[in-house]
Amino acid sequence: MTQSDVKLDTLGYFCPMPIIMTSKKIKELTTGQVLEVWSDDEGIKKDMPAWCQTTGHEMVGLEEEQSNGKAIYKAFVKKTK
Amino acid sequence: MGQAQIDTATALAELQETKPAKVTIVVLSGDMDRAMASLIIATGAAAMGMPVTMFFTFWGLNVIRKEGAATSAKDWLRRLFGLLNKGGAGTLPLSRFNFGGIGARMMKRVMKKSHMPGVPELLRMAQDLDVRLIACTTTLGLMGISKDTLIDGVDQLAGVSTYLAEAKDGSVNLFI
Numbered sequence: 001m002t003q004s005d006v007k008l009d010t011l012g013y014f015c016p017m018p019i020i021m022t023s024k025k026i027k028e029l030t031t032g033q034v035l036e037v038w039s040d041d042e043g044i045k046k047d048m049p050a051w052c053q054t055t056g057h058e059m060v061g062l063e064e065e066q067s068n069g070k071a072i073y074k075a076f077v078k079k080t081k
Numbered sequence: 082m083g084q085a086q087i088d089t090a091t092a093l094a095e096l097q098e099t100k101p102a103k104v105t106i107v108v109l110s111g112d113m114d115r116a117m118a119s120l121i122i123a124t125g126a127a128a129m130g131m132p133v134t135m136f137f138t139f140w141g142l143n144v145i146r147k148e149g150a151a152t153s154a155k156d157w158l159r160r161l162f163g164l165l166n167k168g169g170a171g172t173l174p175l176s177r178f179n180f181g182g183i184g185a186r187m188m189k190r191v192m193k194k195s196h197m198p199g200v201p202e203l204l205r206m207a208q209d210l211d212v213r214l215i216a217c218t219t220t221l222g223l224m225g226i227s228k229d230t231l232i233d234g235v236d237q238l239a240g241v242s243t244y245l246a247e248a249k250d251g252s253v254n255l256f257i
Contacts, residue, residue, distance in 0.1 A: 012196045016125040020206060023128035054102075054129040 002061040002076045004036035005029065011072070015043050019051050022077065026057065029079045034060060037075045048075040056080055102252040104133045107244065110257055111140030111168075112176035113185055113200055119257040120203035126253065127210035134247050135207070136239075138217035141257075142226055143168040144200065145214055150230035159225030166224065170201040170232075208234050215239050 008025045010018040018039045026035055037048065045062060052059040061076040104126040108119045123133045137145050148171060152163025178184040192199055198206065208214070213236045221228065221238065228238060237243075248254045 014195065014197055016121050016128065017196070017198065020124055020128045020210070023130075023210075051129055054131070 002036075002063065002074075003034065004076055005033040007036045008038065010037060010039045010041075012040065014041050015047065018044055019047055022048070022051065023055070026077065026079055031079050031081060033079050035077045035079065037077065039073050039075070040070055042071065042073070044073050044075060048077065052077060102131050103247065103250050104131050104253040105244070105248045105251040105255070106133070106135045107254075107256045108135055108137045108141035108144060109139050110176070111143035111173055113173035113188070114176050115257050116141070116144045116170070116173055116200050117203060119255070120200065120207055122255065123212050124203060124206050124210055127207065127212050131253075132213075133207075133210075134213040134215060134251075136215045136217060136244050138220045139224070140166075142216060142220060142224065142231075143173060144170055144204065145216060145232050145235055146226060147230050147232055148172060152225050153227040153230070154225030163225045168226070168230070170204050171199070173200055204232075213237075215243065 006025065006029055008021060010021050013021070018037060018041060022035065022037050025037075029035055037044070048062070049059050051057075057080050058078040059075070060078045061074075063074040063076075065072045065074065104123070106119050106123055108116065110116065119135065123135055127133050143166065146168025148169030150168065152160055154160045154163055173185070174182065175185045175188060189199055191197075214234065216228070216231055216235050216238050218238045218240055220226075228235075
């Protein structure tokens with residue numbers, strides 16, 4: 001289990017909403033804090049690392065959970081600047 | 082020779098490091114699906130920290146027109162055209178299966194059910210994320226659309242030189 005400081009629920013939202021919500025939320029964090037983003041959009045598995053690569057924030061983990069037969073993805077992003 | 086190659090690579094890396102990749106999108110289409118695709122790319126890129134400029138021309142101008150705004154054209158041809166060519170982000174037709182607006186309405190209902198933002202919401206989001214919206218002056222005139230019937234927040238009215246000046250520095254230049 002990766003530790004996080006702030007959680008962001010984007011369940012039910014499709015691309016590009018999770019990324020846009022992440023880019024807004026990360027501004028509220030201080031450098032070094034970890035944001036935990038919940039999403040049920042499978043695209044997040046590729047999109048969040050790509051977002052991190054472009055913005056320079058660090059992807060520290062991605063977890064996949066099953067709930068009621070649906071996959072939930074939890075992405076952990078560390079604010080670097 | 083080898084030294085020169087390394088230098089170029091370093092210079093390029095440094096350039097990419099200091100200059101964020103720019104995105105320009107020409108929106109020619111006034112179809113709901115195409116407008117959505119262009120706005121999804123624009124908002125996504127803006128969320129990734131890339132400066133984005135969208136150029137609206139021809140039917141694409143309908144995306145940034147106020148809903149139900151009357152045409153202010155003087156000659157009857159353009160006035161007729163303005164009556165037929167309705168604008169407004171919420172009134173765009175689908176490029177396929179529109180069936181006189183029924184298809185677009187059904188698509189909007191499905192989108193609402195699945196929390197998907199439509200064109201008006203995406204447009205607002207793009208403005209929140211500082212996406213620059215530019216309207217093409219030539220086609221505004223051609224289609225009898227006056228600038229006061231465009232939505233608030235259209236950054237400027239400009240022509241092809243402005244587009245090219247932006248696009249030559251753009252690493253992603255799209256035509257939709």
